[in-house]
Amino acid sequence: xxxxxxxxxxxxxxxxxxxxxxxxxxxxxxxxxxxxxxxxxxxxxxxxxxxxxxxxxxxxxxxxxxxxxxxxxxxxxxxxxxxxxxxxxxxxxxxxxxxxxxxxxxxxxxxxxxxxxxxxxxxxxxxxxxxxxxxxxxxxxxxxxxxxxxxxxxxxxxxxxxxxxxxxxxxxxxxxxxxxxxxxxxxxxxxxxxxxxxxxxxxxxxxxxxxxxxxxxxxxxxxxxxxxxxxxxxxxxxxxxxxxxxxxxxxxxxxxxxxxxxxxxxxxxxxxxxxxxxxxxxxxxxxxxxxxxxxxxxxxxxxxxxxxxxxxx
Numbered sequence: 001x002x003x004x005x006x007x008x009x010x011x012x013x014x015x016x017x018x019x020x021x022x023x024x025x026x027x028x029x030x031x032x033x034x035x036x037x038x039x040x041x042x043x044x045x046x047x048x049x050x051x052x053x054x055x056x057x058x059x060x061x062x063x064x065x066x067x068x069x070x071x072x073x074x075x076x077x078x079x080x081x082x083x084x085x086x087x088x089x090x091x092x093x094x095x096x097x098x099x100x101x102x103x104x105x106x107x108x109x110x111x112x113x114x115x116x117x118x119x120x121x122x123x124x125x126x127x128x129x130x131x132x133x134x135x136x137x138x139x140x141x142x143x144x145x146x147x148x149x150x151x152x153x154x155x156x157x158x159x160x161x162x163x164x165x166x167x168x169x170x171x172x173x174x175x176x177x178x179x180x181x182x183x184x185x186x187x188x189x190x191x192x193x194x195x196x197x198x199x200x201x202x203x204x205x206x207x208x209x210x211x212x213x214x215x216x217x218x219x220x221x222x223x224x225x226x227x228x229x230x231x232x233x234x235x236x237x238x239x240x241x242x243x244x245x246x247x248x249x250x251x252x253x254x255x256x257x258x259x260x261x262x263x264x265x266x267x268x269x270x271x272x273x274x275x276x277x278x279x280x281x282x283x284x285x286x287x288x289x290x291x292x293x294x295x296x297x298x299x300x301x302x303x304x305x306x307x308x309x310x311x312x313x
Contacts, residue, residue, distance in 0.1 A: 004199035006054055008061050010073070012081070017102035018095075023081035025050045027057055027071040030107060038137050039108045040305070042073040043100065045119025045144075047216055049080035051203035052118075055196055056290040059298035066302060074103055076121070078217035080203070089166055090222045096124045097131065104135055114305055116140040118290060123147075126244070130236030138305050141246045142297075143254055143287050146270065148262035150227040162225035170218035174211040181205045181212050191285070191292040200291075230270065237273050244277035245304040249285035249292060 010025035033039045042053045050073035057073075060066050077099055078084030078091060104113060115136050117125035122144015129136045175181045181201035186192055192200075205212040248254075255264050271277060280300055285292035 002195055002198075003202075004055075004193070004195040006058060006199075008058055010051070010054065010057075013072075014081075015103070015106050017106060018099055020077055020082060020085065020099070022077075022099060022103055023050070023075040024103070024107075025053075025073045027061075028068050030070050030072070032068065032070050033108050033111055035111050037069055038111055039113040040069060040071045041104065041107070041113055041115050042071065043115075043117045043121035043125060044073070044076065044079070045117075045121050046220065047079070047214075048118070049200075049203050049215060050075045051080070051200060053290060054199075055294040056297055056301075059294040060301060062295075063298055063302035065306070072107060074100070078220055080215050084217040084219065088217065089219050090162070090224070091217075091220055092226065093124070093224065096120075097128050100124060100128050101132065104132070112137040114138045114140075116142065116301070117144055118142040119144055119287065126240070127233060127236045129242065129244075130239040133239055133241045136240075136242050139240065139242055139244045140301060140304060141244065142289060143248055143252060144246075145248075145254060145264075145267045146230070146233060146262075147228040148258055149230040152227070155227060158223065158227060159225050161223050165222045170221045172214045172216060172218050172221075174208075174213045175205065176211065178202060178205070178207075178212060181214075189286065189288045189291060192288065196291065234270055234273050237271070238275075240274050240277075242276070243304065243307065244274050245300070246271065246277060246279045247289065247297065247300060248279065248281050249287055249289040250281045250283045251286045252289075254287050 008027055010027050013024045013026050014021045044050055044052050053073045057071055075082040076096060112135055115125045115129065122141040123146055125139060126141050126144060129139050175184065178201050181204060182197040185197040185200060185204065205214050255262060282289050282293045282296050290297055
């Protein structure tokens with residue numbers, strides 16, 4: 001099986017931020033960042049890597065005005081080529097916002113940026129934009145719908161589970177070959193093209209001791225002891241002033257995972273607190289819509305990043 005060959009390969013960049021060497025992929029010249037050509041920063045989801053956006057970037061480069069636009073994608077802490085903190089045994093959501101803030105200020109200190117996040121990354125960027133509304137010019141959330149609401153009485157059992165998991169070693173499966181990793185990617189998402197899965201596999205995993213090991217800290221598998229507080233999230237969303245585009249895969253199974261505890265209709269109700277937002281869908285696409293339909297996705301993105309902002313009362 002042949003592998004995908006990028007037309008627009010990325011360059012690696014590592015910056016020191018919050019005590020970690022934060023790894024990014026860069027397309028284009030960061031020196032071009034300006035008010036007219038703002039940086040587009042991409043952040044991936046849970047158990048993913050920055051290279052996951054390569055197919056979408058390839059398609060976006062074909063859109064008018066995007067041939068040289070500066071684009072960057074971040075490996076979250078403990079994923080890809082960004083290590084986790086020394087001795088970390090679990091990860092906290094606020095740290096993602098802190099890392100994002102450090103990277104945004106390092107890459108574009110003088111100009112607001114365009115920001116896009118997928119899944120977990122979509123949740124991070126939407127919360128972050130509420131905390132730093134003047135730093136974001138346009139926002140895109142790819143299937144970052146949030147989580148089921150929690151109540152305070154869930155806290156004791158959540159903390160008990162967390163304490164138990166701290167005593168339990170966490171491991172990720174390894175694979176005999178790169179093709180085995182690609183097979184795992186295709187099992188997770190049958191819509192991804194085989195050549196793209198094989199290319200992504202070399203970024204999703206590394207060879208170590210004759211096996212291919214996923215580029216992720218197993219500690220990510222531990223439960224977060226902090227509850228998902230919907231009212232706090234909505235308060236952040238309500239402070240967003242820029243245009244927001246939420247894109248869903250029309251064949252997504254995101255809400256099915258919650259067994260009725262959280263629905264698409266509930267997300268739509270939550271999203272009403274945002275002043276200027278809209279929802280669009282991609283057909284023949286599931287949760288990994290940037291893998292499934294990168295060309296169709298790029299058309300939506302290019303239109304969003306150039307559309308006028310709706311006046312906010």
